Amino acid sequence: MIECINLRKVYESGDTATVALDNVSFKIEDGEYVAIMGPSGSGKSTLMHLLGALDTPTSGKYLLDTVDISTMTDDQLADIRKDKIGFVFQAFNLLPRATVLRNVMLPLMYSEVPKEEREKIARKALANVGMEETRFYHHSNQISGGQMQRVAIARALVANPSLILADEPTGNLDTKTGEIVLSTFEELNKQGRTIVLITHEPDVAEHAHRIIHVRDGKILSDTHTARHPTHKKS
Amino acid sequence: MTTADLIEETYFSLTINKVRSGLTVLGIVIGIGSVIAMIAIGQGAQNSIQSSIQSIGSNLVLVMPGAARGAGVQVSSGRGSSQTLTQADADAIGKSVTGIKAVAPEVSKRYQITSRGKNTNTQVIGTVPTYMDVRNVQIDSGNFVTDSHVRSAAKVAVLGPTARDDLFGVDASPVGQTIRINRIEFKIVGVTKAKGGSGFSNQDDMVFVPLTTAQRYLSGDTYVSTISVEAQSQDLMASVQQQITSLILTRHKISDPQLADFNVLNQSDIVAAATSVTGIFTILLASIAAISLLVGGIGIMNMMLTTVTERTREIGLRKAIGGKSRDISIQFLAEAVMLTFSGGVLGVILGWLLTLAVSAFTGIATSISITSVLLAFGVSAGIGVVFGYYPARRASHLNPIEALRYE
Structure with a gap:
């Protein structure tokens, strides 16, 4: 469960201070599928960095699973990222000359999972995102973009995080492979994973169940989409 | 991790x-x-x-002609170039210096040596029987220079193994044959054992003749080029060196040690x-x-x-x-x-x-x-x-x- 209370982030460079986030408060329950939308410069990237425990707010509180991480040190934040957050990036960020399997096992090295178990967990995660076993030993730069992103999603899954944070996951993909990646997220959400999608494309945001619009560092709107379970019921 | x-x-x-x-x-x-x-x-x-350096002998003190110039050890200063030491100096060392085992004067020079068409240019050392002990020379076959050879200035020669190889072929037994040193005929009475090792200065490429023979037939005077003195022990080397220096200074009537016309070298100084x-x-x-x-x-x-x-x-x-x-x-x-x-x-x-x-x-x-x-x-x-x-x-x-x- 995510709870943001009056999050504020100010970047200072020289004499000028830029307010990137201005008193943002919201809550995301476990198992939700949320899209954070906004044009560039809206503060959505800053929000993602805070949600992903890559940065700390200037003021305000960020509770992840009821733990306040807004005042943690760099090493404590690293532990939070390791245990609670799975990242999916626009540029995939796979190790190019490593095999698919090795890429997926990488986070388990930092969580000190015994070596024998790593491969088992990684294979399960890869199967979960629909990767065929024949590709497991391909180098990650020898597979297609859509496959790369699914490998990256598998990598985000292995440590069993509370939150999967996807930053423009379809930005480098064509519409068709983008759809496949988005349906992968949908599948994971059905399994009960909390997913936060950061995007500027309305088409992509539509796949989520809830859209938070951000503009000029403030929340513009917070609405349920047609796909929201409660929406269907009503 | x-x-x-x-x-x-x-x-x-x-x-x-x-x-x-x-x-x-x-x-x-x-x-x-x-x-x-x-x-x-x-x-x-x-x-x-x-x-x-060790292979030339143990506990050696060498007396060489030539002036000592300034401080420090000058291994080769004036060696053989000036003639100041005589047989009498060697005899005096043997008589009055205490703590010595043996004294071996020598006169050495390079000569052209021929034998049945072969020839070589090597070091000819005129010396006495004690040289064997002082310089660790061992005989392989025949005899070394004897006292009677020295007394009679016999024209006999003892070959080093390298000289033997050059003149008669590898591992030949030349004892009893003759060689010519500086066109004078010498009879070979023995061959020394190889000292082995180091090409630094070959201890095996030598010919030994009696000291008196060398002085009479080869150099034509009574000077010697080196007097090798073996001390009884390493501890006595400094004292032996000191005694020899003052003895020869007195004999040569030199009052200022700085002007000495000879050098006394201690083997351990050379090693150091x-x-x-x-x-x-x-x-x-x-x-x-x-x-x-x-x-x-x-x-x-x-x-x-x-x-x-x-x-x-x-x-x-x-x-x-x-x-x-x-x-x-x-x-x-x-x-x-x-x-x-x-x-x-x-x-x-x-x-x-x-x-x-x-x-x-x-x-x-x-x-x-x-x-x-x-x-x-x-x-x-x-x-x-x-x-x-x-x-x-x-x-x-x-x-x-x-x-x-x-x-």
């Missing part, structure tokens, strides 16, 4: 760019290899010079002087080699800095998935140390091969000490830490947000 993981990650990263890693390691290989080789060759040369010369050369060679090691270390640092820049996104990713600054810095430090350490291992092998080659071509018996091998490993790993520290620090201090965005 466990140690096994660290080693695996390091190996993986280094083998991605094998050519670059290999070339970088080469700098360390050459550095360590040359340090090892230079120290081994230096020590080998030192041992060879020492044993060469030679040792310090080769020691300085070893240090000189090793320091030049150490500079190449330093250059190799800078090469490592350069490569690691390039690697950190190239892998900025990877560093960002590793931080995003939970890698701490410490994990990142240890990983890059491990890469640098693995490079230099493998360079150290290969360098020791290269150094070993170099010393083998040097031994094979120059005959200097080289030896690689365990200490220098251990030192090489220590130094190479140390270089990895020193030159890997800054790049590793730079990697670990990258901001994950900026690192992930790095193009």
Whole structure:
């Protein structure tokens, strides 16, 4: 469960201070599928960095699973990222000359999972995102973009995080492979994973169940989409 | 991150760019290899010079003609060039100096020697029977110069093994045959045993004749070129040297020791002087080699800095998935140390091969000490830490947000 209370982030460079986030408060329950939308410069990237425990707010509180991480040190934040957050990036960020399997096992090295178990967990995660076993030993730069992103999603899954944070996951993909990646997220959400999608494309945001619009560092709107379970019921 | 993981990650990263890693390691290989080789060759040369000096005898004090100029040991000053020592000086040393075992005067000069068409140019030493004891000469066949040969100025000669090989062929037995030294016929009465070893100054390429014979038929005067004195023990050498100096000063009527027309050399002084010369050369060679090691270390640092820049996104990713600054810095430090350490291992092998080659071509018996091998490993790993520290620090201090965005 995510709870943001009056999050504020100010970047200072020289004499000028830029307010990137201005008193943002919201809550995301476990198992939700949320899209954070906004044009560039809206503060959505800053929000993602805070949600992903890559940065700390200037003021305000960020509770992840009821733990306040807004005042943690760099090493404590690293532990939070390791245990609670799975990242999916626009540029995939796979190790190019490593095999698919090795890429997926990488986070388990930092969580000190015994070596024998790593491969088992990684294979399960890869199967979960629909990767065929024949590709497991391909180098990650020898597979297609859509496959790369699914490998990256598998990598985000292995440590069993509370939150999967996807930053423009379809930005480098064509519409068709983008759809496949988005349906992968949908599948994971059905399994009960909390997913936060950061995007500027309305088409992509539509796949989520809830859209938070951000503009000029403030929340513009917070609405349920047609796909929201409660929406269907009503 | 466990140690096994660290080693695996390091190996993986280094083998991605094998050519670059290999070339970088080469700098360390050459550095360590040359340090090892230079120290081994230096020590080998030192041992060879020492044993060469020891092979001329033990507890030797040498009296040579020629002026001592200033301080320090001048091994060859005026040797044979001036004529101030006589047989009488040698007799006086034998009579009045205490603590000596034997005195052997000699007169030596190079002559052309012929035998049945073959000829060679070698050192002819005119001496007395005690020379055998003083200079560690042993007889292989026949006899050495005897007292009666000396008394009668007999035209007899004893060959060194190298001279024998040159004049009569390898391992021939020339005893009873004749040779001509300076066109005078000599009968061969014996051959000495090889002293072996060192090509520094060949102790085997010599011909011995009685002292009186050499003075009468070859040099034509009564001077001697060296008086070798063997002290009874090493402790007595300084005292013997002192006594000889004052004795000959008195005999030659010289009041100021600075103006002495002879030198008295103590064998241990010669060894010490030679040792310090080769020691300085070893240090000189090793320091030049150490500079190449330093250059190799800078090469490592350069490569690691390039690697950190190239892998900025990877560093960002590793931080995003939970890698701490410490994990990142240890990983890059491990890469640098693995490079230099493998360079150290290969360098020791290269150094070993170099010393083998040097031994094979120059005959200097080289030896690689365990200490220098251990030192090489220590130094190479140390270089990895020193030159890997800054790049590793730079990697670990990258901001994950900026690192992930790095193009």
